[in-house]
Amino acid sequence: MRPIYRRAKRGIDLGLCLLAMPLVVPLLLLTALAVRLDSPGPILFVQERTGRHGRRFKMYKFRTMVQNAEELKASLQHLSIVPAPDFKVIDDPRITRVGKVLRATSLDELPQLLNVVRGQMSLVGPRPTSFAPSTYALWHTCRLEVRPGLTGLWQIEGRNEADFNQRLRLDIRYIEHSCLALDLSILLRTAASVVRRRGA
Structure with a gap:
């Protein structure tokens, strides 16, 4: 990934997060309240994920x-x-009533904007895995060359239908062709997918 593109991508990540704050903050508060009222337990689900260069970090989601x-x-x-x-699991019995709505609308992912601001993630990139890089096959490790993202090619082209190897091939395609135009296209297509409620 070219240094100029990497710096521009980081600047756009921070700029878009800042511009979105007036809309995002009320949504965060309302969603947090809904999670709290729906079922006992913490508002946020915090899980170790694998980031760039195989570094593990805590990723945030609404529970x-x-x-x-x-x-x-x-x-x-x-x-x-x-x-x-x-x-x-289809119709996972562990999912709460509010959880189903959050997943369908992708609102459960909103807290990851904090991961973006902290530099652990980008708005666009391969989705971070919960399993450690030690479980990766050698050809899988190429996805660790870039920051993981809130969204990526597999979310708009594969969604729930893609297995890990298929997602890896999409990640490689993204890394090989990464540019600001592609990032913008993925963001716009992700927004359209969320509006159409195409899986979570």
């Missing part, structure tokens, strides 16, 4: 599942529709 969701995961592993290390 969309019951408080003991991680403990229940093992009992649902046999229902996962994607191969390990990914995990996805």
Whole structure:
């Protein structure tokens, strides 16, 4: 990734986050209240994710599942529709009522703007994995050359239908063709996907 592009991308990340604050702050407060009233447990779900150069960082999301969701995961592993290390269950019983709405509208991802401001993530890039880079195959590690993103190619072209290897191929395509025009296109297409409520 070219240094000039990397600096411009970082500037755009910070600029867009700043411009979005008047809209985002009220949404954060209302969403936090909805999560608190819907079910017991913390408002935020904090999870270790893998970032650039394999560094682990704490990624923030609004909690969309019951408080003991991680403990229940093992009992649902046999229902996962994607191969390990990914995990996805159709109509996951751990998801709360408010959580379903947050996932459908992608509002659960809003706290990750803090990760963007802190430089751990970018608005556009490969989605950070919850599993450590030690579980990656060698060809998977190329995705660690860039900051992970709030959204990326797989979210607009693969969404829930793509498995990890398919997402990796989209990540590689993004890295090889990354430019500000592509970033803008992905952001606009992501917004359109959210409006159409195409999966979460």
